[in-house]
Amino acid sequence: MLTPRRIEIFKAIVDEYIKTAQPVGSKALQQKYHLPYSSATIRNDMQALEEMGYLEKTHTSSGRVPSTAGYKFYCENLLNEAQIDKKMEVAIKSAFDLTSMNIDDAVHESCQILSEMTNMTAGAIGPEASSQKLEHIKLFEIDNRNCICVFITNTGHTETKKFYFEDEVSFKDLENCIDILNTKLKDVAIDQLPDRMEAIRPILNEAVVQHDVLFTAFVKAFVKFASDNIYFSGKDRILYQPEFEDITKLKKLMALLEDGTARSWKQLDASDNAVAVTTQQGTQLTWINDVAVVRTSFNVSEGEQGQLLVVGPRRMNYDKVVSMLNYAAHTIENMYNGNKKDKGGDDSDESDG
Amino acid sequence: MLTPRRIEIFKAIVDEYIKTAQPVGSKALQQKYHLPYSSATIRNDMQALEEMGYLEKTHTSSGRVPSTAGYKFYCENLLNEAQIDKKMEVAIKSAFDLTSMNIDDAVHESCQILSEMTNMTAGAIGPEASSQKLEHIKLFEIDNRNCICVFITNTGHTETKKFYFEDEVSFKDLENCIDILNTKLKDVAIDQLPDRMEAIRPILNEAVVQHDVLFTAFVKAFVKFASDNIYFSGKDRILYQPEFEDITKLKKLMALLEDGTARSWKQLDASDNAVAVTTQQGTQLTWINDVAVVRTSFNVSEGEQGQLLVVGPRRMNYDKVVSMLNYAAHTIENMYNGNKKDKGGDDSDESDG
DNA sequence: ACTGGCAGGCAACGGATAAGAGTGCTAAAG
DNA sequence: CTTTAGCACTCTTATCCGTTGCCTGCCAGT
Numbered sequence: 001m002l003t004p005r006r007i008e009i010f011k012a013i014v015d016e017y018i019k020t021a022q023p024v025g026s027k028a029l030q031q032k033y034h035l036p037y038s039s040a041t042i043r044n045d046m047q048a049l050e051e052m053g054y055l056e057k058t059h060t061s062s063g064r065v066p067s068t069a070g071y072k073f074y075c076e077n078l079l080n081e082a083q084i085d086k087k088m089e090v091a092i093k094s095a096f097d098l099t100s101m102n103i104d105d106a107v108h109e110s111c112q113i114l115s116e117m118t119n120m121t122a123g124a125i126g127p128e129a130s131s132q133k134l135e136h137i138k139l140f141e142i143d144n145r146n147c148i149c150v151f152i153t154n155t156g157h158t159e160t161k162k163f164y165f166e167d168e169v170s171f172k173d174l175e176n177c178i179d180i181l182n183t184k185l186k187d188v189a190i191d192q193l194p195d196r197m198e199a200i201r202p203i204l205n206e207a208v209v210q211h212d213v214l215f216t217a218f219v220k221a222f223v224k225f226a227s228d229n230i231y232f233s234g235k236d237r238i239l240y241q242p243e244f245e246d247i248t249k250l251k252k253l254m255a256l257l258e259d260g261t262a263r264s265w266k267q268l269d270a271s272d273n274a275v276a277v278t279t280q281q282g283t284q285l286t287w288i289n290d291v292a293v294v295r296t297s298f299n300v301s302e303g304e305q306g307q308l309l310v311v312g313p314r315r316m317n318y319d320k321v322v323s324m325l326n327y328a329a330h331t332i333e334n335m336y337n338g339n340k341k342d343k344g345g346d347d348s349d350e351s352d353g
Numbered sequence: 354m355l356t357p358r359r360i361e362i363f364k365a366i367v368d369e370y371i372k373t374a375q376p377v378g379s380k381a382l383q384q385k386y387h388l389p390y391s392s393a394t395i396r397n398d399m400q401a402l403e404e405m406g407y408l409e410k411t412h413t414s415s416g417r418v419p420s421t422a423g424y425k426f427y428c429e430n431l432l433n434e435a436q437i438d439k440k441m442e443v444a445i446k447s448a449f450d451l452t453s454m455n456i457d458d459a460v461h462e463s464c465q466i467l468s469e470m471t472n473m474t475a476g477a478i479g480p481e482a483s484s485q486k487l488e489h490i491k492l493f494e495i496d497n498r499n500c501i502c503v504f505i506t507n508t509g510h511t512e513t514k515k516f517y518f519e520d521e522v523s524f525k526d527l528e529n530c531i532d533i534l535n536t537k538l539k540d541v542a543i544d545q546l547p548d549r550m551e552a553i554r555p556i557l558n559e560a561v562v563q564h565d566v567l568f569t570a571f572v573k574a575f576v577k578f579a580s581d582n583i584y585f586s587g588k589d590r591i592l593y594q595p596e597f598e599d600i601t602k603l604k605k606l607m608a609l610l611e612d613g614t615a616r617s618w619k620q621l622d623a624s625d626n627a628v629a630v631t632t633q634q635g636t637q638l639t640w641i642n643d644v645a646v647v648r649t650s651f652n653v654s655e656g657e658q659g660q661l662l663v664v665g666p667r668r669m670n671y672d673k674v675v676s677m678l679n680y681a682a683h684t685i686e687n688m689y690n691g692n693k694k695d696k697g698g699d700d701s702d703e704s705d706g
Numbered sequence: 707a708c709t710g711g712c713a714g715g716c717a718a719c720g721g722a723t724a725a726g727a728g729t730g731c732t733a734a735a736g
Numbered sequence: 737c738t739t740t741a742g743c744a745c746t747c748t749t750a751t752c753c754g755t756t757g758c759c760t761g762c763c764a765g766t
Contacts, residue, residue: 061715101570140493217454236607254589414746
């Protein structure tokens with residue numbers, strides 16, 4: 001029953017609603033989009049679309065608004081990934097071309113760009129801690145009061161922690177401690193490090209003088225290491241979305257954004273009322289009540305992947321957001337792999353200026 | 354004409370308003386606080402207090418609300434710093450006792466605790482970059498693809514940056530580059546490093562192969578180093594303050610909190626409409642329109658200091674917030690200095706060799 | 707199969723009204 | 737001279753219409 005005309009009308013409704021955030025009526029739609037059907041015809045089709053679940057009314061005699069199912073249908077079938085904003089392209093390119101010595105910084109910068117250009121909140125989630133194993137711990141002495149500990153994983157990912165010395169703790173003691181950890185914790189999954197520490201405690205107690213302090217310091221470091229990296233930019237931007245003038249909605253979303261643990265984001269699709277779609281390009285769209293989350297993964301090494309995401313109201317310009325996100329993710333991926341593969345083989349380069 | 358009775362009434366009004374967030378009237382005040390004066394007397398005194406500028410009305414026939422000047426007076430004269438919350442004491446103690454190997458983590462944790470216990474947003478600002486000079490840059494090799502660069506200042510403060518290698522950049526090249534920076538940038542103030550880099554560019558161009566990439570990488574690192582560290586915890590908590598149900602107020606405050614540069618916080622007292630007070634303990638209170646910022650400094654080394662701050666509506670429990678903040682700041686200060694001086698010793702000059 | 711026309715529903719807006727809380731003032735009492 | 741009681745007044749808030757305008761749903765006509 002989904003005739004081409006109904007699809008045309010549906011798309012027009014979604015596009016219009018995305019622009020205005022107001023329920024759209026048959027007559028206004030006909031006029032604004034110069035549809036060659038009478039408002040009565042449009043009304044009939046609207047009714048049919050409502051019965052199919054793609055549209056809904058805010059009250060009995062109001063205009064129509066896309067439902068979650070409607071957005072889902074739209075993103076599955078009507079998305080036209082075409083125009084990547086020129087400004088966006090330039091901004092991301094410049095962020096990557098020259099920062100290329102530090103991936104974290106580059107990811108942060110692209111989040112900021114994404115947030116700025118979509119006027120919503122953008123974020124990044126690092127590779128899962130459970131997929132990595134501890135390879136080696138290195139210790140570097142800065143001076144007699146500070147040193148740096150570097151945790152290296154089997155995938156080449158590194159994490160650092162500064163140690164600030166109290167007089168009672170000797171450098172020798174710390175070295176000792178790390179030697180033990182290196183023998184006992186090699187090849188342990190990152191997310192299991194905190195648990196494993198407990199088993200090592202008695203060994204440390206014997207061999208290390210300041211075992212208590214060092215033990216807790218390392219446990220804390222491991223807990224932090226094990227908790228997935230998550231970063232958000234432009235959390236305040238959602239304040240400017242009209243759907244979040246309702247403070248109670250805002251509170252829920254803000255609590256999620258401020259939470260800072262990746263868990264809730266990873267298990268997004270399992271939430272109540274969650275509706276999800278994956279596009280051909282691999283972009284994941286998830287709707288939960290009033291908010292939409294658009295995610296794209298990028299590979300950082302074999303088996304490991306991070307995610308870029310944009311969070312906003314259901315009503316957003318999906319065309320734009322999806323293509324931006326893909327562009328950013330591709331750029332990051334190229335950067336990660338640029339030094340492993342040959343630079344010359346760029347497979348998909350569609351546009352240039 | 355500030356009679357003891359008027360002060361008593363004033364204090365009762367502030368306390369009541371802090372609790373209820375509603376304008377307080379004469380009759381209700383009399384009953385709730387069992388004041389031995391009739392409501393008419395209270396009314397007269399309220400009128401006087403309003404003329405003095407300590408109270409204001411939301412409309413001609415409403416109850417009274419403390420004005421900014423009123424809060425100022427309250428904090429200058431009526432603050433009773435007594436009860437430090439037992440829960441708070443335990444929480445902060447445990448945060449410090451055992452994390453004591455990394456000050457940044459400890460500061461972050463105490464911000465979280467402060468935010469949680471005040472139900473407002475808490476933050477920390479690191480020492481000013483302008484007061485520190487670059488002492489030395491150290492380079493540590495992690496593997497053939499990663500290394501770590503450590504910037505050490507004259508005050509012993511360190512900052513690290515990870516470098517991720519592309520094949521074209523050689524480790525030797527980077528070493529070379531850092532040697533040059535070490536000779537040319539020693540004793541330069543941190544906040545001037547980015548500018549100074551421009552002058553070194555020609556030298557790098559000659560001596561370093563990948564000068565462009567390395568140049569930008571270091572400039573970015575220095576810019577980040579030079580921008581003061583600022584950290585906030587619990588930004589979403591202000592959503593729960595009734596005064597910020599007004600979205601426009603919320604937007605302004607959120608923009609400030611999300612901004613992330615310390616400049617606006619450092620120059621807080623110079624803002625429009627800003628009113629400021631410093632208590633005997635050194636706590637700084639600043640009011641700007643509807644928001645109040647409570648700050649306490651803590652010394653990290655000679656001449657350098659960081660700040661802890663709490664941001665919330667004007668209407669807050671100043672007694673509680675001020676004492677918590679002071680407690681937290683003292684604890685951090687003790688931790689910083691605990692290893693340089695004797696734990697029990699008093700603070701006098703200290704020289705190193 | 708589409709369109710024009712018409713009745714009905716609902717929200718949004720504005721004015722009118724009533725209730726409630728609190729002040730300001732005045733005159734009397736301490 | 738200070739404090740109190742009483743009363744009139746002001747202003748907000750909530751509620752209740754009636755009007756307006758938009759939009760749908762349906763039916764009859766093309």
